[in-house]
Amino acid sequence: MKNSILLFLACLLYASGFAQQAQENESSEIYVKPKLVVGIVVDQMRYDYLTRFYDKYGEDGFKRMMNEGFNCKNNHFNYIPTYTAPGHTSIYTGTSPMNHGIIGNNWYDKELKTSVYCAEDASVASVGTENKAGQMSPHRMLTTTFADENRLFTQMEGKTIGISIKDRGAILPAGHTANAAYWFFGEDQGDFITSTYYEEELPKWVKNFNSSKKAKSYLKEWDTYYNIKKYTESGDDLNDFEGGFKGKETATFPYDLKKLSKENNGFDIIKSTPYGNSIVADFAIEAIKGEDLGKDDVTDVLTVSFSSTDYVGHNFGVNSKEIEDTYIRLDKDLGRLFKMLDSYVGKGEYTVFLTADHGGVDVPSYLHSQHVPAGYFDKKEFKDKLDSFMTKKYGASDLIENISNNQIFLNRKKISLLNLNLESMEQEIANELISYEGIHYVNPAFSLSSGGNDIEALLKNGYNQKRSGDVLFQLKPAVISYSKTGSTHGTGLNYDTHVPLMFFGKGIKHGSTLQKTEVIDIAPTISGLLGISFPNGATGKPLEFLLD
Template sequence: MNKFLYAFILVLVCASCSAQNVTTTVVEKDVVVHNNDKPKLVVGIVVDQMRYDYLTRFESKYGKGGFLRLINEGFNFKNNHFNYIPTYTGPGHASVYTGATPKNHGVIANSWYDKTIDKRVYCAGDDSVQSVGTTSSAGQMSPHRMKTTSFADENRLFTQMKGKTIGVSIKDRGAVLPAGHTANAAYWFQGKEEGNWITSSFYMNDLPEWVKEFNKEKSVAKYLTTWDTMYDIDTYTESGSDLNAFEGGFKGKETATFPYDLAALKESNNGYDLLKSTAYGNSIVTDFAIAAIKEEQLGKDAITDVLAVSYSSTDYVGHNFGVNSKEVQDTYIRLDKEIERLLNELDIKVGKGQYTVFLTADHGAVDVPSYLNSVNIPAGYLDNDKAKEQLTMFLVKTYGTTDLVKNVSNNQIFLNRTKITELKLDLSDIQEAIINEIITYDNVDKAYSATTMSTTSFSYGIELLLQNGFNQKRSGDILIIYDPAYISYGRTGSTHGSGLNYDTHVPLLFFGKGINQGSSFEKTTITQIAPTISALLGISFPNGATGQPLIEVMD
């Protein structure tokens, strides 16, 4: 073919394809031209409470099609961390999708004391909307407290609202915050006696017919079976003994040991809510996500869609049984199969090489402190009653009143600024006086004032993490850091929230279209995910994003 004629035809073909927003590849000898090389679907997977070492500790028990497929065919960032405090579910999901920290997106905890209205608020709670799919208040949710956009929002804006966004999670906040402000839908699981997927009038006034049919089939009931280990429990050498003193368990069962007769335990453990705290809660999420892919026709055209999937049961199991439990190990072995099932469905419904996946977590978790004590590692439990008594005595002795403190929550002290003004006291002086008092209390490691957070710029250390999590309008007057592995929690099970490695170090895997194969030990942060996906899609970064794209991951 004449070179000039070929070039002219190529220009016409590409111009036509661009106008129709479709993907075309033209091949002439060694010449390959791609137009609109974006993935048809971006799937974000957040695994609630997944420490990075769950990838390596349980690796020998994983199959080739789940976590290991993502690792071997994709890119593995092995030193990925949260770069703020507190490491909770709400802030975690918001940060993953906005590329910002609570300093900017405003989700400073799962729930927090709102000093402007003098009451506690929930990160996804919204009394101005109505429940859809349930008569309870469980559907009164929206992302209105998240102040910035997510990459899903930016994709919707870029595509003139043609690219769909669907959020799916057991937890409302795990679906609502990632899906963002412009989502077509976010769905979460209502347990108890219902066992249904629900949503909010923020998105729609009635459930789609496919969701109604899904609920009507009561497919979740099949998971009220016997939960036993997938493989011989004696092969679970990567976790502690099944019978120990460090696990919670379920009401109606004397010991926290396999097997668990879920049908028999249902009534004593809030009905279908029981499934949330088992490995089968993740199966419910996969079932619904696969249905959403099919029924919403996600990834069926050249306009990129976004599916935000959050697996929450890992968090419930971790809180109940602890990091080192057989239950946690079995949950991750089974989750590996769920990831494989989801990837296989994406291969069929969207096409191999036509979608992009990232997998990360919203936080990690600490080993059960009582277990750490048993192996001579410093750890323990905070005596909050003693600390409250000491602070009360100090306030009375120093200021003649206890009314100066309005609220204590999320390791923060909120002062009564109205009372301080009435007494003609200086706010910063009181902040410093309380800091100097509480730093002497048992297991208080550090304390900083809001004044310090607002006037001093930190560039490293735990202070930087505090500052990244500090929202001047929403955070408290005094921020407290406790000794490593000292928690305010029961003596069984694990929790999270600190800026230490056991809470900040989480997986970050990229896989699929536009993604290089490889791995890196370079330190990355959770706020780099949204800018990376935005760069991959060629769209604007979320409006509050502070992270930079991970260039090495992109093909």
């Protein structure tokens, strides 16, 4: 009997120890403390750029993330419109425009009766330039980012630095509490700048970087990294579907950037080449050193947006030799950034994720040449036809205040004065628009509250009651309002919503999934990894299957 009791107690102690060990293991899985979290957004990166150019990539960039980390192969945006500012904001806030309020790059302000830019802020001054390009802040973003929550959690000890070619790509991800955000100002200057929202003067390391004239070193020849004959994953170099640069008759390699810069706004030409990504990588590496990121036990956050991919895509299109070369070179830039993190922060001591703010459509004129349904939408013709309908139907020509971002803003004051019913008018306009050439889908705003089909769900997630319009419309697949050269984006179709999502580093498993994920899941996943509060408006879910 005594031996049985002793055996029972031994088993109980063993089980208790096992449970305690399991609890400790669970705790360590939930609360991983990387010294640095690096969030990377590649502007206008379609998912298929990972697979289409795979054989051209080295082992240190995209492939390293796939080989060492976790690849979410079926990752999508969950809203319309798929533009840069909403994309960056949704990634870092963990919610969609209906909550964070960044409904476009620009939008019509119904109170001010004018178009506003997502980051403009006249209450702050430029730092690093006399140009008003520095008068920017995140004040129009309504919710926090995971970087904000990390700052609050660490009593403001954990640093946050945002970097991009574009102001919105640096400012919105870094959040409201960032130590700094820096963006590139071209023209005749070629420097990284900021605003007094963050600091009154550029730090010494930023001044040193600008003084090094790194931008000037990129005003050189842009030719293909490999022999152009090896670029079999893209179309002919000479074709009718690309824009090119002023001062050069054809959009073909090579490009003398120093010579072309005179007719292409000086240093701004760098933005539309892979060297815009290279200078961002250069600056990010200096930021890590200059700010001592990842050098203590308090987690820091670095947000990096590579925007030149977007400029190249808009100019040359998603099937161009130029876009292939840009991604081959970006892969090299990622490789050297990761190697620097290995040596400076320590391999296995940092966590990285990489995604995109939207994808991009194949040039419709190219698709049409291949017998794929596609086309172009004439905005002026559309507006004239709609104005004529409104005048005939309601006897007034000023009932529409604004048409932008595929949204119609009605003059509610005038509607009230005429004793017209707003919902009835929205429905009448929807009934009219659906008959127009190029229009695929129309939604009165009042109907979004009732849910509906997949398109309505995307529209609803992108609809902010205080900021969005009264009637929303979508164009047919591969029909765009844009020039007949180059690519664009903005829809809820797969070519715009399907983007990469990869994690690697501390706390991340190795693997992949075809399970559908959404970009709003990224911020809750990082928050869960760090054991901090989710961003205050987050609606996404942590991707626990990729956490180690």
